[in-house]
Amino acid sequence: MAKASDVSRGNFIRYNGEIMQVIELEHRTPGNLRAFYQMKMRNVKNGKLAENRFRPDETVDIVRVEVKEMMYSYRDGENLVCMDNETYDQVYIPEVAFGEGIQFLKEGATVKVSFDDTNTPILVELPASVELLVTYTEPGVKGDTATKTLKPATLETGATISVPLFVNEGELIRVNTLTGEYMERVK
Template sequence: MATISDLSKGNFVRYNGEIMQIEELQHRTPGNLRAFYQVKMRNVRNGKVAENRFRPGDEIEILRVETKEYQYLYADGESLVCMDNETFDQIYLDKALLGESVNYIKEGVTLLIAFENGATAITAEAPSHVVLEVQYTEPGLQGDTATRTLKPATMENGTEIRVPLFVNTGDKIKVDTRTGDYIERVKQ
């Protein structure tokens, strides 16, 4: 067991039986009162934020977390099949760990997956942006780029996003995986 003073931002801890990630950690010494740590933690499983005060000597379990890069191969029901780039071992990753970014990734993308004690995946992170090809969108008009008007476009993985009027079917575009927003058109 470690003490609260051993923590730093980004550490994973077990708190009330749940796996939490430290988001904010402040050491406060108010006037003539005892010092304390104000800790803001995010639950890895459901995303809820918890705040708590700890005394400097309080003990907490810091988890040993290892992150590795895996290549996303294909979807299988509610799981993604991913392969370790070094050992070629395959794992099944729950789609819920990626959140909304699971809608914007395609086969072959490298994911960053964190494991607790080398066994169970606790978090997964997609790259910040991916390049996707537009499968279908209504044709745009020549020179119609003065306004920030958007139209729907279906991507190669079946996801629909909003793109500017000048984007056509067959174009490759860069998409933000966190929000699903159009970033820019990519030249082939």
């Protein structure tokens, strides 16, 4: 057990029986009251946010987390199978752990998987951006680069995003996996 003053942003703690990741941490000392730590945490299983105040000497259960780089292999029902790049072991990870960016993930992509102390996958970090092929979009017309108008485009993973008018079918584009936005064309 550690004290609340030992916790830092990004740590994983056990709070109310659930594993939470500390997103924001602020030490506050209001006027004539005692100091406290205000923590904003995200539940790694369902993504819900929670906030709580901790006294500096209050005990907190910090969870040891091991991070491994793994390669996404294929989908198996409600799970995604990832392979350890060093031992070639395959791990079944629930698709909920991948978050919203799962729609941009294609086979062979490298992801960072966080395992708790019982060797259970708890969180998957996708690459910041991915390069995907545009499989369908309306054709662009010469001179369409003058405005910032967007049109829908379907990508090779089946995801649909908004792209500028000059992007055509068959082009390779870079997509931000966190926001799902078009970044640029890949040459």
